[in-house]
Amino acid sequence: MHQLLNADLHSHSNLSDGTLSPEALAQRAHACGVELWALTDHDELAGQARAQAAALELGLGYLSGTEISVSFAGQTVHIVGLGFDAQDSALQQGLARTRAGRLERAHAMAHGLAKVGIEGAFEGAQRYVRNPDLIARTHFARFLVDSGVCSDMGAVFRRYLTEGHPGYVPHQWARLGDAVSWITQAGGVAVIAHPARYKFSPSAEYALFTEFIAHGGQGVEVMTGSHSHGEQLRYAETALEFDLLASRGSDFHDPVESRSDLGSLPDLPGKLRPVWLALADKVAWPAATAAAGTASPSRSPAPTSVRAATAA
Numbered sequence: 070m071h072q073l074l075n076a077d078l079h080s081h082s083n084l085s086d087g088t089l090s091p092e093a094l095a096q097r098a099h100a101c102g103v104e105l106w107a108l109t110d111h112d113e114l115a116g117q118a119r120a121q122a123a124a125l126e127l128g129l130g131y132l133s134g135t136e137i138s139v140s141f142a143g144q145t146v147h148i149v150g151l152g153f154d155a156q157d158s159a160l161q162q163g164l165a166r167t168r169a170g171r172l173e174r175a176h177a178m179a180h181g182l183a184k185v186g187i188e189g190a191f192e193g194a195q196r197y198v199r200n201p202d203l204i205a206r207t208h209f210a211r212f213l214v215d216s217g218v219c220s221d222m223g224a225v226f227r228r229y230l231t232e233g234h235p236g237y238v239p240h241q242w243a244r245l246g247d248a249v250s251w252i253t254q255a256g257g258v259a260v261i262a263h264p265a266r267y268k269f270s271p272s273a274e275y276a277l278f279t280e281f282i283a284h285g286g287q288g289v290e291v292m293t294g295s296h297s298h299g300e301q302l303r304y305a306e307t308a309l310e311f312d313l314l315a316s317r318g319s320d321f322h323d324p325v326e327s328r329s330d331l332g333s334l335p336d337l338p339g340k341l342r343p344v345w346l347a348l349a350d351k352v353a354w355p356a357a358t359a360a361a362g363t364a365s366p367s368r369s370p371a372p373t374s375v376r377a378a379t380a381a
């Protein structure tokens with residue numbers, strides 16, 4: 070494995086709020102040139118065995134993954150776990166507890182929407198749900214777009230599903246320290262997902278990073294579908310400042326909705342330590358690749374690499 074491996078370590082299937090099956094996602098990752106993939110469904114491991122089997126069948130390397138919802142300093146923060154033992158019972162139980170309140174929350178969201186004249190949102194959202202354990206705001210957003218209430222997903226979140234709006238219901242997710250421990254005790258690495266998306270003050274963000282590290286967290290996403298070029302540069306510096314491993318993942322949910330396709334993000338800047346090098350012994354490789362002793366084919370750098378921009 071090497072720095073320029075086409076690794077995509079953040080994506081969602083229809084076992085959480087993505088629209089493709091684990092198998093279809095694996096095929097898309099393969100078609101997009103991904104060499105090492107992780108399915109990271111929200112608070113859920115149900116797709117892991119299928120994702121790994123499909124990846125290996127297609128010749129991709131695979132790392133186990135999940136994205137845990139955490140409440141920290143009054144906001145929801147997402148912690149990606151990579152390379153853990155998906156059979157670990159403490160991790161499985163922690164995720165089951167984290168998922169548990171979603172149905173009740175969904176009923177409360179529908180109640181809030183009904184108050185502003187949007188009837189039947191619970192049943193509407195349910196039509197998009199493939200895993201009864203995992204109803205998410207995304208399913209409501211798809212319903213509101215398809216029923217013509219809003220023209221796109223961004224508008225739904227702005228007008229209905231975020232704090233201060235009618236379909237928003239505050240929720241207590243996992244604690245930061247618990248989420249990090251579940252991942253690390255199961256042999257994995259914890260990574261702060263899409264750090265630029267939180268609305269923290271500089272001091273609250275500093276607290277997030279320092280507490281995350283104190284609990285045993287080791288990584289941060291630098292390349293993610295929701296980071297602008299400036300945010301990629303900023304969190305590359307943050308990774309260096311806190312001596313964190315860096316991750317790269319599209320956060321792909323759907324071919325139409327998602328900004329970044331699988332495997333399409335710029336490579337990590339050369340000065341960063343990719344999380345996949347630290348997880349080399351956790352990667353499942355297809356038998357032929359492993360037997361040949363060539364952990365992955367090499368390729369040339371992605372054309373939009375920020376390496377040049379950050380070299381100075």
Ligand code: AMP
Pocket residue numbers: 086111138204205206207222223226227322
């Ligand atoms: P939940 O876990 O139910 O709170 O849903 C969170 C999910 O909503 C995220 O994982 C995203 O997939 C989606 N999401 C959040 N904000 C937005 C947005 N502004 N536009 C589109 N999708 C969003």
Ligand code: MN
Pocket residue numbers: 081086111207322
């Ligand atoms: Mn999502």
Ligand code: MN
Pocket residue numbers: 136147262263
């Ligand atoms: Mn997320």
Ligand code: MN
Pocket residue numbers: 079080081136320
């Ligand atoms: Mn995600």
